[in-house]
Amino acid sequence: MHDSKLAIKLRNIIHLRESVMAFDTKLMEILACPVCKGKLEHNKEQKELICKFDRLAYAIEKDIPVLLESEARRITEDDA
Numbered sequence: 001m002h003d004s005k006l007a008i009k010l011r012n013i014i015h016l017r018e019s020v021m022a023f024d025t026k027l028m029e030i031l032a033c034p035v036c037k038g039k040l041e042h043n044k045e046q047k048e049l050i051c052k053f054d055r056l057a058y059a060i061e062k063d064i065p066v067l068l069e070s071e072a073r074r075i076t077e078d079d080a
Contacts, residue, residue, distance in 0.1 A: 034067045050075065 031040050033051035040049040040058070048057040049065050056072040058065055
């Protein structure tokens with residue numbers, strides 16, 4: 001592949017990644033716990049959104065948060 005075409009593709013990939021990261025930041029600003037309407041924290045390692053007040057962890061499946069209380073995992077003292 002020609003160097004300039006490769007550079008353009010790499011630049012496009014970097015731009016796309018920055019756009020996705022910006023979207024994640026903006027999304028986290030508006031998402032709230034469906035139970036208490038409080039702030040959620042993103043646990044990237046476990047792919048969960050955490051509500052410390054209600055001690056609930058909401059799974060993120062295929063990059064989509066599952067914000068249903070019935071599907072949330074109760075956080076124990078061991079998880080904290």
